[in-house]
Structure formats: C-alpha cells, structure tokens
Amino acid sequence: MRTPVLQSLGRYQIEAEIGRGAMGVVYQAFDPKIHRDVAIKTISLAGQDAGDEREYRERFAQEARAAGRLSHPGIVTIFDAAEDPDTHEPYLVMEYVAGEALSKILSEANGKLPLHAAVQFAQEIAEALDCAHSQGVIHRDIKPANILVTKEGHAKIADFGVARLNQEVVTQTGQVVGSPAYMAPEQMLGKPADARSDLFSLGVILYSMITGFRPFQGNSAQTVCFKVMNVEPVPVTTFQHEVPPALDAIISRAIAKDPDDRYQSGAEFSRDLQEFREGDQSFAEATSFFARVIAKDLR
Structure with missing residues (x-):
C-alpha cells in the first residue's frame, strides 16, 4: 500500500492507496458515519471536453444506480457514488474486501x-x-x-x-x-x-x-x-x-x-x-x- 496524497474525500477518511490505473486510483478509506472500512475508486475525466464530460457524469449516475442494486455474496457491493468537491471527478464507494x-x-x-x-x-x-x-x-x-x-x-x-x-x-x-x-x-x-x-x-x-x-x-x-x-x-x-x-x-x-x-x-x-x-x-x-x-x- 502507498501513503495517500489525499487525506479525505467527502466524508470518507483516506487511509491508504491500494491500486492505481490509467482510469483512476483505488483507496482504502474509513466511513466515520457508519464506522466501517470502505474502498473508494476515483474515475479520471482527463482529456474529456465539456460536452462529453457532462454526458459521462449522467452515465456514471445511471451505471452506479444499476450496479448499486446488486446484492450477492460474490459481488463487491457499491455503497455510494459522488464527486470530489475539489476536482469534480466522480468516485464510487464500495465494500472493502480484505x-x-x-x-x-x-x-x-x-x-x-x-x-x-x-x-x-x-x-x-x-x-x-x-x-x-x-x-x-x-x-x-x-x-x-x-x-x-x-x-x-x-x-x-x-x-x-x-x-x-x-x-x-x-x-x-x-x-x-x-x-x-x-x-x-x-x-x-x-x-x-x-x-x-x-x-x-x-x-x-x-x-x-x-x-x-x-x-x-x-x-x-x-x-x-x-x-x-x-x-x-x-x-x-x-x-x-x-x-x-x-x-x-x-x-x-x-x-x-x-x-x-x-x-x-x-x-x-x-x-x-x-x-x-x-x-x-x-x-x-x-x-x-x-x-x-x-x-x-x-x-
């Protein structure tokens, strides 16, 4: 795990960076409201123009709602979907799997x-x-x-x-x-x-x-x-x-x-x-x- 640059994202306290790819970063975090560990995946919008970015955000909300309805022991559960208040890039909050x-x-x-x-x-x-x-x-x-x-x-x-x-x-x-x-x-x-x-x-x-x-x-x-x-x-x-x-x-x-x-x-x-x-x-x-x-x- 890497030491994260971010300290928090929304209400979530970032604890460690656990993955990084071309499309974003995955963090281990803590939800102080629910008192549980979570995983957060940020999604980079670098290279998107304004029109594409707006459409992408709409698609993000649709996909997150659909995936968030899934409940199965073999599927990582999605808890939340939001945007970084500073960068406005979307992120998903998921079940943390040890x-x-x-x-x-x-x-x-x-x-x-x-x-x-x-x-x-x-x-x-x-x-x-x-x-x-x-x-x-x-x-x-x-x-x-x-x-x-x-x-x-x-x-x-x-x-x-x-x-x-x-x-x-x-x-x-x-x-x-x-x-x-x-x-x-x-x-x-x-x-x-x-x-x-x-x-x-x-x-x-x-x-x-x-x-x-x-x-x-x-x-x-x-x-x-x-x-x-x-x-x-x-x-x-x-x-x-x-x-x-x-x-x-x-x-x-x-x-x-x-x-x-x-x-x-x-x-x-x-x-x-x-x-x-x-x-x-x-x-x-x-x-x-x-x-x-x-x-x-x-x-």
Missing part, C-alpha cells in the same frame, strides 16, 4: 491453480454473474484483476458499474478498449455485450487457471484479437492430461465463438460445474481443503 486480486494469486502461483480451486472460483463467479445478468447488469470486463479472493477463500467480482464507463472514456481518447485476452469476439467487433460475453470471459479465466496459459495469446493486441475471433484454442487436455473430458467440454462451450453456442446464463454454467464437482467425492473434499488453505495464506 484479500487479494485473482491476478496476483495467479502470478504468485506461476499462472495456474489446483483444478478444484479453479472450478470452485469459476462456479462462484458464474453464480454472481447470473445475479447481475438477471437484473440487466452486464460487467463487460471480467478478468483476473477484477476478481477478488477473500480471506475465507471465496471469489467476488469487482468493478460492476465501472467497466462500461472506462470503455466510453478510452474510446474517445483513442486507447485500446477492454482487456483483449479476455474479451468475447462480439465485443471486438463493436457489438453490444450481453450475458454471454461475460460468460465467455469467465471461460477464458477458467482455462487460464487450469493450464497456466490464456487460450488466445499474441505479441500484440491485434494478434490476440485475431485469434479470439478466428482461431480455435488448444484443448485444455493438451496442457493438463488429467483434466476430465467433461470439464474440457464445459470450457469449450463457454469460449465458443458464436454466442448462441455458449452457456446462455450463469446459472446454466454453474449447474454444469456443480455436477462436475459432485461427480467425484475426492474432488469435493479437495475443494473444501483448498478453501481452508487459501484463507490461512491470506490472513
């Missing part, structure tokens, strides 16, 4: 996790996505950096209500939109994302957690985009011979090029993963053991 980003956990584990852990996380994410999708909320940027793993060893999705706003800004500034390695083909073609787009991204994450490799790789964003749209990935079993064919089939369906060939809902994806987990008692026991181990490591 844990680590899945991206960091994967990095420290040389890119992959035990099979039972990967399936557990994927099922939890699928269930959380089903909750959001049932209320008409699409994430659009499901990737390991946006998945937090709690000290208890469970996955939670962060940045609902932020991904679409970020994409609107970067589109106007000419930057690459989204995370190509995890984006669905239709997103790359500029088509509207839907629930199946998020589930494609989850399929890519599951593939990566099991093999240690992303299914679509390249030395440039253009190469990755080409492969996502045109090249079939190497089967998971090529890298991991012990992966049961049933799980390979689940992943292949999740990352199908045509949205109609994919899982149509998070509930459907979750059901197949649950059936897979229940099919082997030793697998279920290993999942429970891993949850206890990762909880101990994150404390």
